[in-house]
Amino acid sequence: MSREKVQLGREAIGAAALAIADAEGFEAVSMRRVAQELNAGTMSLYYYVRTKDDLVAVMDDALISEALLPAVPRNWKRAITEIATRTHSIFLRHPWALISMQSAPPGLNAMRHMEQCLEALAETSMTAKQKLTLLAIVDDFVFGHALREAASERVVDMEFAAAQIAQGNFPRIAEIFSGGRIEIGKSRFREGLCLLLEEYGPRRPRASSKPRRTPHGTTRSAHKSP
Amino acid sequence: MSREKVQLGREAIGAAALAIADAEGFEAVSMRRVAQELNAGTMSLYYYVRTKDDLVAVMDDALISEALLPAVPRNWKRAITEIATRTHSIFLRHPWALISMQSAPPGLNAMRHMEQCLEALAETSMTAKQKLTLLAIVDDFVFGHALREAASERVVDMEFAAAQIAQGNFPRIAEIFSGGRIEIGKSRFREGLCLLLEEYGPRRPRASSKPRRTPHGTTRSAHKSP
DNA sequence: GCGATTGTTCGTACATCGTACGAATGGGTT
DNA sequence: AACCCATTCGTACGATGTACGAACAATCGC
Numbered sequence: 001m002s003r004e005k006v007q008l009g010r011e012a013i014g015a016a017a018l019a020i021a022d023a024e025g026f027e028a029v030s031m032r033r034v035a036q037e038l039n040a041g042t043m044s045l046y047y048y049v050r051t052k053d054d055l056v057a058v059m060d061d062a063l064i065s066e067a068l069l070p071a072v073p074r075n076w077k078r079a080i081t082e083i084a085t086r087t088h089s090i091f092l093r094h095p096w097a098l099i100s101m102q103s104a105p106p107g108l109n110a111m112r113h114m115e116q117c118l119e120a121l122a123e124t125s126m127t128a129k130q131k132l133t134l135l136a137i138v139d140d141f142v143f144g145h146a147l148r149e150a151a152s153e154r155v156v157d158m159e160f161a162a163a164q165i166a167q168g169n170f171p172r173i174a175e176i177f178s179g180g181r182i183e184i185g186k187s188r189f190r191e192g193l194c195l196l197l198e199e200y201g202p203r204r205p206r207a208s209s210k211p212r213r214t215p216h217g218t219t220r221s222a223h224k225s226p
Numbered sequence: 227m228s229r230e231k232v233q234l235g236r237e238a239i240g241a242a243a244l245a246i247a248d249a250e251g252f253e254a255v256s257m258r259r260v261a262q263e264l265n266a267g268t269m270s271l272y273y274y275v276r277t278k279d280d281l282v283a284v285m286d287d288a289l290i291s292e293a294l295l296p297a298v299p300r301n302w303k304r305a306i307t308e309i310a311t312r313t314h315s316i317f318l319r320h321p322w323a324l325i326s327m328q329s330a331p332p333g334l335n336a337m338r339h340m341e342q343c344l345e346a347l348a349e350t351s352m353t354a355k356q357k358l359t360l361l362a363i364v365d366d367f368v369f370g371h372a373l374r375e376a377a378s379e380r381v382v383d384m385e386f387a388a389a390q391i392a393q394g395n396f397p398r399i400a401e402i403f404s405g406g407r408i409e410i411g412k413s414r415f416r417e418g419l420c421l422l423l424e425e426y427g428p429r430r431p432r433a434s435s436k437p438r439r440t441p442h443g444t445t446r447s448a449h450k451s452p
Numbered sequence: 453g454c455g456a457t458t459g460t461t462c463g464t465a466c467a468t469c470g471t472a473c474g475a476a477t478g479g480g481t482t
Numbered sequence: 483a484a485c486c487c488a489t490t491c492g493t494a495c496g497a498t499g500t501a502c503g504a505a506c507a508a509t510c511g512c
Contacts, residue, residue, distance in 0.1 A: 144370020
């Protein structure tokens with residue numbers, strides 16, 4: 001927290017919130033704490049930000065910008081892999097974004113990201129639906145792996161599990177860990193990604209179509225930006 | 227909320243909390259609300275449950291029980307697919323569990339689940355590391371797909387995005403949606419799962435088949451039980 | 453019989469959170 | 483001078499998780 005006040009604004013507030021999240025964890029990001037960081041009154045933030053969720057959306061969009069490639073490789077598999085890897089690394093460093101992004105409306109950088117993904121697939125012969133499906137499947141995996149990897153770094157109480165294993169109730173679990181802890185580090189991310197891409201590419205994609213409806217549609221205006 | 231009080235206990239409290247989560251959403255689950263549902267004082271819950279996170283862990287483990295198969299198919303791909311599908315459907319109905327399970331210590335049912343997964347792979351020629359890797363990759367995808375699918379059912383503000391598209395800033399996004407909304411329903415879950423399993427299977431391990439049955443141990447523990 | 457011990461219930465109190473409301477402040481226009 | 487409007491923010495409210503310890507009931511040693 002520096003002494004002089006910075007000019008308030010959406011980006012400044014988002015940046016301050018991000019700094020706090022990085023330094024003290026996402027749960028430390030409160031309106032009061034962010035305001036304090038900016039030497040401003042708590043309620044002053046609400047002039048630029050509708051609600052805390054809106055603030056988080058700003059943080060999210062700021063993060064997504066890190067997933068943008070300066071240039072999209074010609075080879076589409078390489079391009080998708082590179083984007084996915086960047087996205088993945090963002091989530092590993094900011095696991096909270098995995099959750100908050102699911103409820104945040106798409107911002108400018110999110111759209112740039114999507115545009116870039118489509119650009120990567122532009123030269124392929126895939127149909128629109130095939131493109132969207134591939135991107136969705138890849139994202140599913142990226143999000144899922146980051147979610148579980150981030151969690152696995154947390155320390156959880158293993159006492160109960162250890163007791164159960166020692167008691168002999170779970171022979172297969174006991175057996176597979178008998179040789180000590182097995183590390184399946186980040187290698188499985190590349191591995192899974194390859195499985196998805198290599199299979200999807202050369203083969204003729206299946207036209208499994210099962211239509212589904214989704215009633216979507218809302219309206220809202222962008223909040224004030226001075 | 228019925229009038230007569232039920233006998234308090236870990237399971238009863240967890241069940242009540244689950245009922246509230248199903249009926250009113252996970253965010254409606256508060257200690258006061260659960261206690262009210264059980265016609266008990268708020269603080270009475272803390273005799274059976276260390277903290278709210280502990281309560282949530284009870285809920286999680288109760289949910290996992292739904293992922294357990296009565297019998298494990300001999301064909302390992304079919305077995306894994308069935309387990310994954312069940313797990314997936316749990317998360318679609320209880321999206322909050324995606325997050326809470328990441329920080330919850332493994333409970334009894336979680337361990338049974340793991341044991342069952344290992345049983346499914348018992349007759350393959352995979353090494354321990356290969357088994358764990360496969361299970362991890364599959365879970366990554368299951369969690370990821372459920373996470374994003376649950377989110378896509380939420381209603382989010384699309385006005386900003388629509389405006390950007392209409393403004394012509396994102397030609398590829400505009401193009402791909404020009405033919406109306408494209409629905410890539412739950413088909414992509416099966417599709418992705420197949421990609422992962424079919425590729426992982428044949429090349430590495432030789433799958434030999436032999437029947438096997440499911441053992442189950444049961445024990446109790448954790449915090450006070452009256 | 454009685455006091456002590458132990459298991460169970462829960463009322464009160466506190467810190468922290470998001471944010472509704474509306475009063476202050478200050479710079480331009482007229 | 484009078485008005486307007488953008489911007490700041492102090493106060494207050496209701497909700498949350500839970501620490502603390504009092505209250506009550508059942509059981510046991512004597």
